[in-house]
Amino acid sequence: MLRGPEADPPQGGVDMLCPKGQGGAKNDDAVARLCENGPRPGGWQQMGFKGMIRFWKGMIRFWTLFILALPLPLAAQDIAYSDRQTQSCLDRLSDDAALSDCVGLSANGCMEANAAGYTTVGMVGCLEGELMLWESLLNAAYQKVLRQAKATEAEMLELGATVPSMSQALVAMQRAWMPFRDATCAYERSLWGGGTGGGPATLQCLLELTALQTARLSRRFGE
DSSP: OOOOTTSOOOHHHHHHHSOTTSOSOTTOHHHHHHHHHOOOTTHHHHHHHHHHHHHHHHHHHHHHHHHHHSOOOOOGGGSOOOSHHHHHHHHHOOTTSOGGGGTTHHHHHHHHHSTTTTSHHHHHHHHHHHHHHHHHHHHHHHHHHHHHHHHHHHHHHHTTOOOOOHHHHHHHHHHHHHHHHHHHHHHHHHTTTTOTTHHHHHHHHHHHHHHHHHHIIIIITTO
């Protein structure tokens, strides 16, 4: 409800601006007088219009500083993550080693290294970090195989051979795989019944399927 000039200032606001035992607002005479004398009938009239403006500016400054001092909630981007463990594993792989052995190493290391790593937000941040790595690796593998397919097609064309387009089949396969992956992991999330564990479970699913597709492209189709 709006208050007229005859009304008293809100008592709670004055108490906040002038805490007991800390004196008045030293840099604002009008507010200082209000803090010293306390609210009383006609107090706003004695302060005057400019005094009221200064009073409410003081209130705004107080609440702004109060809100800024509150601790911010933990966000996924606040989690410290590194690709180092997964990338080191990939660099050491021999031809007959399973690429799947490297999946999840960086995410698990991230959860161990962060104090909040095993909270829902922590797991999401760690899993998202490694998922971005595998999506980058998948894109690199896909582009490599696509170049190989187009080069093979060009050679076959020079020989006069008529064969199905490998590059077109590859593009169609990858476009069909993406919604399959997303639908599979949406089903995984549904198993959690809306619980907070659904987020990490979905990311774990996306991570594993993306790594599997990377292996298929880089080893089976890329040889």
